[in-house]
Amino acid sequence: MAARVLTVSQHDGYLRVQFAENNEHADYHYFWLRHNCPCLNGCRHPDTRERVIDSIDVPIDIEPVSVQANANCITIHWPGEATPNGEGERHVSTFEASWLREHAYALNRVQAKAIAADVDRITLDYNDYVKQYGDSTGQLSEEGLHRYRVDCGLRLKVYGLVVVRNRGDDTEAIIADFITKDGEPIPTHFGRIEDLRTDNTTNDNTDQLGYTTAGVDLPPDQPFIQAPPPFQFLQCMRPADQGGDSYLADAFAVAEYIRNEKSTRAYGLLTTVPITFHRKQAKFESKVVAPLLTLSAHGAPQQIRYSYFSQAAHHLSFADMTEFYDAYNLFTKTIRDPRNQYRFALNTGDIVLYDNYRMVHARTPFIGSRWVRGVYLSKEDTWNTLLGSDLGY
Structure with a gap:
């Protein structure tokens, strides 16, 4: 039986598609959808159907202008490129429900618990x-x-x-x-x-x-x-x-949010890369080297160390420095x-x-x-x- 779309809902950074069958849902990053547009108008070659758009051509923070859905497909209107006269023509992507279900890389994903600071x-x-x-x-x-x-x-x-x-x-x-x-x-x-x-x-x-x-x-x-x-x-x-x-x-809730919603790689860096914390005063000095987040033996967050004013200069390899700064x-x-x-x-x-x-x-x-x-x-x-x-x- 072919997959059918029941509903769609837009979220920060991704689209959730609720399928009619088996109460299943799947989440798709917007940049992934734009990169995988199946159209023959600039994304696939009209003769060979090979992809002609590269992921570098898609802004990682792209967001749709609008999303429409029926049982068989969803249609997404993307913002047009900026021109001297304003926004250019908007691009349109249409995805078949069966294709989305086949390529559901985050099927039935459980969304990270919201950080509710009440x-x-x-x-x-x-x-x-x-x-x-x-x-x-x-x-x-x-x-x-x-x-x-x-x-x-x-x-x-x-x-x-x-x-x-x-x-x-x-x-x-x-x-x-x-x-x-x-x-x-x-x-x-x-x-x-x-x-x-x-x-x-x-x-x-x-x-x-x-x-x-x-x-x-x-x-x-x-x-x-x-x-x-x-x-x-x-x-x-x-x-x-x-x-x-x-x-x-x-800090524990923020770290878990990053791990589950944003980047497991960033979470890994925050829990493993040693940082030097150095307090030097006129009559007191102390220095400790530890990750921003220390984990317990069971892998759960155990202790946060985070301070912009007592951080010493970071010492990482040249190749790793940018990635760590991004995570931090x-x-x-x-x-x-x-x-x-x-x-x-x-x-x-x-x-x-x-x-x-x-x-x-x-x-x-x-x-x-x-x-x-x-x-x-x-x-x-x-x-x-x-x-x-x-x-x-």
Whole structure:
């Protein structure tokens, strides 16, 4: 039985054809369709039917002007070449349904899960817990603290971060929310608690971007040390007068999107090519060599290291350099797309807790005396406190 087309749908970079038989569908890149146009008007020789168009003649980012379909074929109108008088004559390709089914190189492809950065899903309001479980002083009952921790832990596990509104200005109390009584924050070369403010007098080694008013665009924290802290919470003590908004992105989700939707080769480069991360300050220096994305023994994303301001010069062969830059820039373009980011403003008393091995975080430039505190936490202690050892890791 000849194949028949049921429906077609246009997507970013490809066309999906739903066939009438067996509930099958297939995806075709637009450049592949244009390259395989069967017409005898510039694509196939009218006498020999041999192809006379080469793939180099087709822009890799070509998109159709329109697509029509009936049961037996689909017809695509392509944009015409630019001329001094505007667009030239549009090219038309017609593909038989049976030919499309025969050459379905992505039959029943499962589309990669969309990167859904929905801020509402990762946001809690501490006042809600105080109203339901708090005493006259605002302290949560044991049940209330357990519920709050679980709600934070589940969001941290599923999405990589949780935003808590109205948690307050007591940093030590917030630390106690997330680690055990015997636990301690992870100290770094900045100190036990970071005070990210331009007039800082409490920390060491403040000669870096975090202590300026500049924007910082999506690094994880401290990719230049051998074992970066697994978790961090940022606590807003005072917002900026203007700007200083926060945004985070899930590097694991972006990497999986690239592997499944864009380029397995690019994904391979991002997970294997060693990058040197080098932080050199007046009184501190550290250097680490590792891929942008480290994989677990099972091949799953395990840790992101990505930082434009602490990257040293790349050392690859001449032949490999362009390909690596293309892969790196594809990652950067995808992760900097606002559609793939959780974007929000932190006000006084708000916090964001995030997985520093999975998420990258950023802020916009600002004006005013913005003050945000940063505290690093261990993986085991945080998961055990929030979800228990059986659920956390």
